[in-house]
Amino acid sequence: MFARALLPALLLLAGCSTADGPYPSKEIRLIVQAAPGGTSDTVSRVMASLAEGPLGVPVVCENKPGASGALAFAFTVRRPPDGYTIGHAPVEIATVRSLGFADVGPDDMALICMVSKTPPALVVRTDAPWQSLDELLDAARKDPGGLIFSNSGTGSIWHFNTLLLEQRTGVRFTHLPYGGSSPALVSLLGGHVDAAIAGVGEVVAHVQSGKLRPLAVFDEARSSVFPDTPTTHELGYEFGAPAWSGFFGPKGVPDDRVAKLAGAFKQAFDSEEWKELCLERGMTPVYLDRDAFRTFALEQSDFFAGELPQLLRMER
Amino acid sequence: MTPDLLVALRAVFELQTLGFLAVGVVLGAIFGALPGLTATMGVAVLTPLTFWVSAEQGLAMLLGIYAGAIPAGGIPAILINVPGTPASIATSWDGYALSQRGQAGLALGLNAWMSLAGQLVSIVFLAVAAFPIATFALSFGPAEYFGLALFGISLMAGVSGKHVLKGLLAGCLGLALATVGLDPMTAYPRFNFGIADFLDGISFVPVMIGLFGLSEVLTQISEGAGRTQTAQADAKLGRTTPTGEEARRIAPAAFTGAAIGTLVGAIPAAGGDVGSVIAWEQTRRLARDKEIYGKGSLEGLSSAVAAANAAIGGAMTTMLTLGIPGDAVSAILIGALLIHGIQPGPLLFQNNRPFVFTLVLLMVLAAVLVFLLGLLGARPLARVLRVPNPWLWAGIVLFGTVGAYALNNAVVDVWAMYVAGVIGFLLRRATVPLGPLVLGLILGPMMEANLRRALILSRGDWTVPLTRPIVLFFLLATVVSLASPFFRRKSA
Known part of the structure; x- marks a missing residue:
């Protein structure tokens, strides 16, 4: 730890004399x-x-x-x-x-x-009524703002994907920001929100333990971890920001x-x-x-x- | 069950595994005892080293660090009034008072005993009630977190000692400082004066080091404690073990602390720092001799230490049963286990029971090792008190500076530490208690963000959260906590 803290200082000293010679030295x-x-x-x-x-x-x-x-x-x-x-x-x-x-x-x-x-995935709890992205979107159209999505923070990449989904499909959700994907997914697991968008790697453990179901992966090609989950491009929505x-x-x-x-x-x-x-x-x-x-x-x-x-x- | 246990026993009682555990405990003790170096940091930095050993050995080292850091954090809290980790803030209240009275030995001894008790009680909870505790933790939504934070903040009056009004003012200052940084809902910058370094708010650990460490140094200098060279040089270490009569008095406090610590630790995002303050205040409230709390109460110290340590078992319970981190350390542990192909969660209990047993055994062994280390170390460590004061002060400033920088590798944190030190010094001169300020700083963000989340969920209707039993419980507890001083005065 001390090495980690002192290193910058030492490097600064060392940096005074280097410039030529083979890189890296x-x-x-x-x-x-x-x-x-x-x-x-x-x-x-x-x-x-x-x-x-x-x-x-x-x-x-x-x-x-x-x-x-x-x-x-x-x-x-x-x-x-x-x-x-x-x-x-x-x-x-x-x-x-x-x-x-x-x-x-x-x-x-x-x-x-x-x-x-890392592509994003939209996940819901396994006890949720929606089996596909279109079913979820239908539900959202009937009740604008009624479905609640937790996300990893306003302006974060996964929140941005939730906003893109709204924009490209014309539905409205309610957004619940957390400080990172982990608490956002905990909120979904605890039944406090309806769905969440997070990185494939962040949800894979909860999917394997049978707690969450991925409805779509926001990418062009299918994810190797979720080979059975359709992508947004397959479903006709051409968007997704990895x-x-x-x-x-x-x-x-x-x-x-x-x-x-x-x-x-x-x-x-x-x-x-x-x-x-x-x-x-x-x-x-x-x-x-x-x-x-x-x-x-x-x-x-x-x-x-x-x-x-x-x-x-x-x-x- | 028995064959699983045998497999686990064989995995644990292997020379290498025990060696890694011992190395972890010692490293953890060093990380914990130095302010600014936290258990989280120790586990994170050493996680990559465990990729090259077996899952059991790697886990032994990481659990050792975790179990070693929290008890060790209490040592500087007791000896020099500088909490080594946020979990030992409440330890300093009675611990430092005891060591000033010449009972440093007893305080350090109790720190070791109660760390053992807290960790073991929480492991028992984990063994018998893992799934109910985890379900309880998962039921915490935004409204429940708001209730918990509000209840924690209502303890401000209790931790203020004699100066309740000044304590509440300090608490408001803490809450105000907690609003600096990006708005938790809209990510709009607040009170950062255009400085990017404050976008994530004021880092808590440097402020803690400044408020407790640096301000203590400044106070001692201003009181002329340096002229006498070593004010405590003649102070005897005293005995390290409590008498039988003391042990009987302490036992209920320790158990209360351990139970509260386990539950609070199990809730994600609330750990030993919040748990030990709540435990200390609850023990004080139930006690007859309330006025000696904060002035060297053995029960107060025991409750705080037991709770800080029990939070470990609580956090591990949530991690193992749900695959959800109960705190920052267990979040990193999940990552380390994944690398070894072990997925924490309900399936772990079905598919890999020997591993669960191994883990629990390692936790028990780590707790015992830390206990022995703490008891054996009490005497040599207490020599710190014989170091001439100027040397001790220089050491605190040096370690505080390095610790504040090492946390995020940010110079701004070092400045925050110094500014907090000067403010803490001025507040102490004005007899303003610092405990409430820290409570406001820790709980402010939790309270604000979760109140706003709860209101988003209820579409702005503030009555909806009231229909949830846990929220109602916390709100009633808050009312009782705020109203009880008035009733007591009337009946007296």
């Missing part, structure tokens, strides 16, 4: 935008330990949670662009600016690569260093350990190289900038 800091223990943290720690081999230097994770990740992103993009401080890039890099938390987005970053995607995980550095990291980092993460991505973790956590392993990830992240950022303020206003 010292420890790399990976800033994680969430608290220890969650999906972002696990993805970062596992990826970091797998990338240490090819890079030949330790990759040390440091958690800086707060404001949906805005604090960590703003901190990381202001570090020297030498490739020794990088960050975990979740979907929130494309939303925090639209939410007004901090003026930071993918255009301030040197994106390295993307490694996974969560994702990637890595970035401050804007201006030299191209060869980004390439070196991307190469190491690609090797980590190809490992058995990574595939196993994805399977356990309900993530889809998807690799996007730096250019593809950049295009994707900028597209997402534009998409959220266009949709989020309007959808949130509708609700507020």
Whole structure:
């Protein structure tokens, strides 16, 4: 723990003398935008330990949670662009600016690569009367605002998907925000709300124990964890905003260093350990190289900038 | 059942498993005893290490950390009035008073005994009533959480000692500070003055370190305690075990504490911090000698420590039976178990009974190990009191600063710690009790968000929550708690 706290100070001292020589020649800091223990943290720690081999230097994770990740992103993009401080890039890099938390987005970053995607799933309790998404939507049409959806927080990616569902199908729900998916799902399990939208990996355990039923996965292709659950695209509603995980550095990291980092993460991505973790956590392993990830992240950022303020206003 | 138990016994009594458990307990004790380093952090940081060992060994280490951190958090609370974890805030009220009276040994001894009692009682609850307790926990909706938080806040008067009005003012200050950050319903920034670091509100742990730790240092300096070098240097450690007569007096308080701690711990999002304050206040209310609570009451200390530790078993009950975290530590434990292919939840009790037995056995062993460590450590630890005061102060400031930073790796938390320290010092000079301020800060967000959720669910009709029995119980308890001082005065 003390090492973790002292490390930044030591690195600062060490940073004074490095610049030339082969990269990497010292420890790399990976800033994680969430608290220890969650999906972002696990993805970062596992990826970091797998990338240490090819890079030949330790990759040390440091958690800086707060404001949906805005604090960590703003901190990381202001570090020297030498490739020794990088960050975990979740979907929130494309939303925090639209939410007004901090003026930071993918255009301030040197994106390295993307490694996974998590589609959202709509779940109800197994004792609920609705067997399909259309039955649920019919019920919602008969009683606008009567069905209550818990979500992981106003402006969070899963809340955004609930708003998208309303917008694209023309129904109205009542939203009950919680501080994260876990309490939102507890509220559903306890019978206090009617349905919830959360990441596939977050609901899979409750589905397997027979407590929750997934009605739809908001994606194009079926999820490997719920092969029997239809997707929104199959049902004729072409929408769905997944969560994702990637890595970035401050804007201006030299191209060869980004390439070196991307190469190491690609090797980590190809490992058995990574595939196993994805399977356990309900993530889809998807690799996007730096250019593809950049295009994707900028597209997402534009998409959220266009949709989020309007959808949130509708609700507020 | 018996073969399952045998399998579990064989898994637990293996040299390596016991070794991992011992390592976990010692690490947990270190994390718990240092303010700012919490049980949550210890379990989270060491979880990746357990990927390379068997499920039993990994779990042994993580459970050891959990079981070791909470009792150890009481040690600095007793010796230097700085709670090592939020769960030991109530421990400091009577514990520090005892050690100032020269009974540090007895306070540390009771901390060890009551930690053992609290953990064991909650494990018994887990063993005999896991599913009823879990169902109770799941029945907590927004209205019930609001009721619990309101009841907790009504205890402000009780934890204020002589200065009730000043205590209530401090409580309001705590509630006001709790409104800083994103609005829990609309995610609109409130009172953050455009500073992104305050979007998630003011972090609680740095404020706690400042209010209790730094302000204690400033108070001692201002009272000139440094000139005498070591005010407590001559203080004897005293005996560490309670006499038979004391033990008889303490037993009911300890059991009350353990029962309250188990139930509160089982409720997701409410843990040992809330549980021990409620337990302390309930024990005080039932006691004859109310006025010595907060001034070194053995019953008060026992109840608070037992509740803080019983919350562990409560949280584990919810986690094991429902697969739902009862607190932050069990949330991380679920992640660690998943990696080993073990899914907590009702199916675990059907499909993998030996593992459930293993886990319960590990919890019992961890509790016993922590107890032995605490009893053996009481004497050497109490030497802290013989350290010259200036050194002790420097140590508190150093560990407080490192702890506040390490929590979120944020410099703003260090500033929050220092500002809270100065405010705490000024409030103490004005004889304003700090307990209510902390209660407001812990319970304010829970009360606000859940009241608003409950009103969304009832479409703005405030009478609907009143029809729910648990809510009604808490509201009546709140009324009794607020009204009882007046009735007592009349009859006296």
